[in-house]
Amino acid sequence: MQTQIETLGWTLEQWQLAQQDDQGWQRLQALLSALPSPAEDPAWIDLASFNELHLQWQQLQELRAAGESLPLLGVPFAIKDNIDAAGWPTTAACPAFSYTATEDATVVARLKAAGAVLIGKTNLDQFATGLVGTRSPYGAVPNAFDPAYVSGGSSSGSASVVARGLVPFALGTDTAGSGRVPAGFNNIVGLKPTRGWFSNKGVVPACRSLDCVSVFALTVDDAVQVSHILGAEQDLDDAFSRRSPQSAAVGMPERPRLAIPAQLEFFGDTAMQAAFEQARSELASLAELVEIDFTPFSELAALLYQGPWVAERTHAVGALLAQPDAMDPVVHAIVSQGQAYTALESFAAEYRRQELARCIQLQLQQVDALVVPTSPTLRTLAAMQQEPLLYNAQFGTYTNFTNLADLCALALPAPFRSDGLPAGITLIANAWQDFALADFGRRWQQQLPLPLGATDQAFKPAAVTSKPVAPGAVRVAVVGAHLRGMPLNFQLTTRQASFVEATQTAPEYRLYALANTTPPKPGLARVAEKGASILVELWDVPLANFGAFVAEIPEPLxxxxxxxxxxxxxxxxxxxxxxxxxxxxxxxxxxxxxxxADLKKSQETLV
Structure with missing residues (x-):
């Protein structure tokens, strides 16, 4: 049935361009008609009715008529069914828990305000407890490449519908890796933001202090565009929402330093190990790889399920825990463990978490990012039934520590395994470096000739001639001593500024060598006539660091x-x-x- 969908595998950019014509409503109708029902496709728990879809379309036309900016006009999206949408049931994959939401979650409201159309709610590991995609009464979500294998979870349905090209993006959640493992298993992008950047208001909590709404997309550019909308401003109605300090790097150096664990564990999965070695070879052509001790990361990862944070899941499930027959047995067994922890144990674990997090953050300050396999192994549905806890824990080897250490992450498609299954990599960095990860993620996706998800669509760079300025940054043109390799360039790099491109001014300027300046500096002046184009470099300077940069500029500049x-x-x-x-x-x-160069040549001639 999916082959009948005209829009199959369309990126966000393709949808945006197409929906500018007068066929937007018909295109959405055709998509909804072609989608298999939740009974046929376990990736879905609920789909919009035609009336619901038409109501959303009418509301968009009213906004359009009022002159509202609608960058996602008529673009369909899906959300994990632990995220509220007004008038839709929210189940968290537990029918006994189900309720009808009275208002949109903040993230859904922001997408709708940008013109996006909610087409369905997706399946998940019950109460977002699992990295497998099998713990749901609505059925296990199969891998988009081979239905014998797991899709990964807990955001299994959202990853599946994006990987198969049904929608250009979907929302998931990520507490222990739920927004990354399914991306890695289905050859798509999974953006796990800095904790608190996207609002969690209207999201059923798993571990409320750690939860993040995540974004699945076919390309890094698409994920970033959605993130701009979701994180446009702090949500004061969410007690865990945070405002960016706007001091972190928004891009990476031309050849960044990437940390990589000195010892990698693949649990005997030689196909995954070989795929990562191929990815490592590709990475070495783009970055300097630096091996680091992974011990503190591993210890912190173990705390998530072997420590008192399980009690947050117990708190979230509430009275339903007393009804074991209403819950998935594996989920119930995990969540029940939270009752065993004392307050003393919780404080002791929190102190250790803080110690390990500080150690990890200091390690990551020495590099531009950490790169790891998204998962060390991939298992079949049959194997998961035999070892549901052990194999789930293995999937979280390189994900569980991330939110505990207050890090951001970006899961990326990577060279496939020898058996044709996906094997992703994940970039991880300190909080608020989301755009820096995306900068390298774009380069990575352009480097590899991989298909988009499980579709037959080839990756094509977005038709954008210049990189947009990241929110929280100021784009600055430098013309002289601040250029790369020049004596004052450090004033940019030490303030986390990122090189964007070399370009030219309009042909309206004249360039001068100023007298009595150390180091030598130029002066640039705009003129009414006899001007010329002058070579400059563009740098993005984090907004919080811009004032300190300007304060060092001497007169007459x-x-x-x-x-x-x-x-x-x-x-x-x-x-x-x-x-x-x-x-x-x-x-x-x-x-x-x-x-x-000419000045140096003249000086050498005189000598």
């Missing part, structure tokens, strides 16, 4: 607005006109590098 050759306007270096009277006009060099 300052920061103003600079016009680029392609019409963009950015912040850039300007110069007081009085200083130009004693300066040397070097416009004919076209840029500071050429002038400095």
């Amino acid at each position: 300052g920061i103003g607005n600079l016009l680029l050759q392609d019409g963009r306007s950015v912040k850039g270096f300007i110069c007081e006109p009085l200083a130009l009277c004693s300066a040397q006009d070097i416009t004919h060099f076209g840029g500071w590098r050429a002038y400095i």
